[in-house]
Amino acid sequence: MAKCYDKENKDYLALSNLLKAKTTYSLLGKDEEVNDINFDIYQLLFSRADKDKTYKKYLDKYIDYVEEKHDSLKLTKGFLAKGIYKLVDEKNTVDGKKYLEKALKYNENNNDKNLKSTINRHLAFMYNEYLHNQDSALYYYKADVKYLKEIKDIENLCSNYVNQAACYYYLEDNKKAIQYLHQADSLPLEEHKLVTKQYIYEFLSINYEELEQYKEALYYLNLNQKYRDSVKSKEQDIALKDIQTKYQTREKELENQVLKSSVKSNQIMKYTFLGLLIATIALGWLIVKNARRREKISLQEKQIEQQKREKALKDFELSSIDLLIEGQEKERQRLANDLHDNLGSMLATLKINFENLKRNTTEGHIPDTKLYDKTDDLIDEAYQRVRRLAHAKNAGVFANQGLIPAVKKLADKVSVPGRLTVDVLDFGFDGRLDNTLEFTIFRAIQELTTNIIKHAKATEATIQLTQHDDDINIIIEDNGIGFDTKWSGKKDGMGLQAIIKKIKYLNGNLDIDSTPGKGTTIIINIPI
Structure with a gap:
């Protein structure tokens, strides 16, 4: 269920189902499955634009568990994910490089070529985009070429050649860049062909211009414009072809109908009578259906009126609840102010009286009975006020x-x-x-x-x-x-x-x- 919701970009429902699955596995004592779900939760939260930093704890739990179990394949996946996180979220190339290289090392035990290819691509990306070390980037791009050719991954191989060309461009080796762009152009692309060709020709034009070969630069610039226009008109072409196909099909059907009409001329009367009979039956059925439809509409109108009345009553009831809550909040605020303004000043007076009593006692003066009585009265009054206000709560704390x-x-x-x-x-x-x-x-x-x-x-x-x-x-x-x-x-x-x-x-x-x-x-x- 979580994977289905993830495909529909309903992240909160995907997360809810993952948490349910995790709870169920926990109750069953399935620690390994619980840990796998930790990794799934991390990947889900990592892909969100509004990341909350708490998502990192799921990856840390995953890595701690697989380190304890010495699972090299899952350690490879964990360190690869952490390396990407360090590069993308923290822009920390030192730690990013460290974890990607650890992933590469652990993958030596698994010999998982697909994982190795993914790690190489991210290392090459890091060196090219963040560290501006094109030589190292080229090392990892070239290391990935053999595997991409082996599995015949034409799309990623084309991207690899274009990225190598970009590295050579930054190294000011325009001839090499042109060589790899031509290699990319020669690949039989199936997906995103128009867009990819557009960018290849644009880069070829730029590199030829750097070499002052303006004729070639203009040639590929024109090709770039041609493919750019093709991308825009592709959907229109598809629509026109679809219309043309439908027209030709319909034209062929009409031709067949004309040919068949000569063969079936002797059956016209029979079909005419049958058609009239069908039309009569259909007309009667439509009359009955229309009457039932009018009856159904009338019933629906009555139901809508009833729903409106019920909604009005419900709105009135809930508005009353709102007014009650609003009144309660105002009363709580009033009680809080009363505590502060009245009881606060009274307690301040009590404090002064106790200080006078203390001073009289320490200086050996005769106790002032009036001061004692006054203090006692203040204490009694404060006690009574506290009792009256004991159950009041100040909602302002929540509001703040x-x-x-x-x-x-x-x-x-x-x-x-x-x-x-x-x-x-x-x-x-x-x-x-x-x-x-x-x-x-x-x-x-x-x-x-x-x-x-x-x-x-x-x-x-x-x-x-x-x-x-x-x-x-x-x-x-x-x-x-x-x-x-x-x-x-x-x-x-x-x-x-x-x-x-x-x-x-x-x-x-x-x-x-x-x-x-x-x-x-x-x-x-x-x-x-």
Whole structure:
């Protein structure tokens, strides 16, 4: 499933299925399969444009495991991936070169020619693009040619020749560059032929110009323009050929019909009668179908009216919930201000009184009973105010922190070493969301986390939040005892049903995947 979603560029669904597979393999004690999935997760996250640096830990876990098992083939893949990561993400050519060479060394035990070819290409790319050492780049490009010829990989062989030509161009050896460009041009390409030829001729023109051979430079410049125009008109040519083929086919059919009409002239009356009979039956069938269609449309219109009424009622109910939440937040803010303004000044006065009492005691003065009484009254009044405000909570703290820090703080609070571990993974949250949306999502996660603590008997839970361009995806998983999902739909109150209603009001959806004894996965999708 993860591979299918990856092919459709649905990264968050691919990641969700990989995490499910990893959890299942963990429960089965399949450590090797778990480690293979770590590598798959790394490759998936590495390919994303909005990388989160946490993806690197999956590659490190993979390499640690295969080093312990002394698996040279998987070590080759791991070091190759780490070398590419160092070059592409960190622009660290020293470490990138080190890991690519380690991959090459471990591959000597496997003699995997395909892996060796891939490593050579990346080493050549590093020397040419980052280190500007064309001689070393040429060494690895040339080392790869034999294998590409052996497997008849024409596309990569052509790319190899063009890259060698680029190296010679940087070395100011234009004749060599021209030689390898002609070799690339001579290959029988099947894929991307027009585009590749276009660039080959452009590079040939540039190299001939450097040699002041302007006639040849102009010749290949014209060829470059010709192929560039061909690329643009290729789709039009295909469309015209398709139309022409259809026209010729239809013309041939008409010719056959004319020839056959002379043979079938004696059957015209019979076919005419049969045609009239078929037309009559068809007309009657159309009349009946039209009547049924009108009846169906009328029924659909009634259903639409009913849905509109239900939606209006639902909107009113959810608007009432919003007003209730807004009122609660304002009341909590008011209580917090009251604590700061009133109780704060009262405690400051108490502090001054205690300092006076202390000073009188140390200086040997007679205790001032009025000061004692006044201090006692202040303490009593402060106590009464604290009691009144004891259950107020200040939502401003959440507003200042934002969604992700608040969720991580929640996970840290509910995690109990040795009993329950809650991990939070977030991807793509570069900025703040609307305050109401953040608050709604946090309350939903808080309620679902509370359910895990109260009912799931889980030892591990994961909260994964992913922000895409169009929606937010939340996946909450645990390895607890699970439950019957039919029961969850019957429960009323401010629990799971309240969360479902709020998510639906935001045009989102909530899916529950749970089986007794096998844990629970809840997936929430909310459009932005």
